Amino acid sequence: MHEMSLCEGVLQILEDHARSQGFEQVKTVWLEIGGLSGVEPEAMTFCFDAVMRNTLAHQARLEIIKLPGQAWCMHCAKTVQVQQRFDPCPDCASYQLQITGGDEMRIKELEVE
């Protein structure tokens, strides 16, 4: 999608936390990326290295935790897993699904020094 600007957003958050939490170097970043967030993990990794060059996160390791897309099926009245927004319910094939999870793009944890 727009992984470059997302990585710039990550860098901004890292810089904010470096000030408030008092660290100088980021060694590892754990990101939670939902299956429906529109973010390509490969593109994110590629942009991450480029954006973090010569910053406090220079050569930091990026760990991406993929979260599944989840939806509430109105027919089955339960939560089911979906790969894409227009997927039918894997159990009853209905399209009456309400997406309930999987659009996360979140920095979960940092290893800092």
Added chain:
Amino acid sequence: MCTTCGCGEGETRIEGHEHAHDHSHHGHDHVHKHEQHHDYGRGPAHAHAPGLSQSRMLQIEEDILGKNNEYAVANRRWFADHRVLTLNLVSSPGSGKTTLLTRSIDDMKDELKLSVIEGDQQTANDADRIRETGVKALQINTGKGCHLDAHMIGHALESLKPDENSVLFIENVGNLVCPAAFDLGEAHKVAILSVTEGEDKPIKYPDMFHAADLMLLNKIDLLPYVQFDVDKCIEYAHRINPAIKVLKVSATSGEGMSNWYQWIKTTRQLAMIGQ
């Protein structure tokens, strides 16, 4: 770069915005001298023994778009305080957004107070087209950026100053991908799809049609000349977003446009209730 408002980001240019606001937050006296830090109790195991790694873990659980969302909340509050209904128009390039907008303005400007924020990578052509209709318009050039963000809109509001009780249209950069993720503080996203595009765009670009509350199917005067299955297109849109409303319009012939105007007026009235 300014981390309070994120100013100075690359090539974004907002017409008439001189960046004259006070950046005194750069000048705070908070000096960090970490070079002298010798607290060995800050490692992952809180080890006080020498020779162990000083790295530590920080759980921050922070949304990458959190900054944008904060600006969006501030914009939304501003819109509510000034009773401005804001619509974020999104589409592919060439769907007829600007034509639809100029026609809508011409037809509604006697009844409603209107203003427009135009987003494009380059040129002020679209804002110029809008100004010819006589309403206030402001161009934002995103440079290399593929979408408008809430921070740009916040600054645009300072220059544009939309009237109280008005309707503000934000014409986003022509792109069905990135603008879906960026909340600008608008009341509704309106997706515009023209019949000269593929009818399967809603399932090709699901994020955008999921985020939109209204879909305008534009250029329906061309239906006799193109292969476009309207019912199929609407069915696809409902698969992605069962709640999306679809209006068929032609900004050229005017067909169906009164429904769109009625939708704007009704939405505005609904937003006013209880304010």
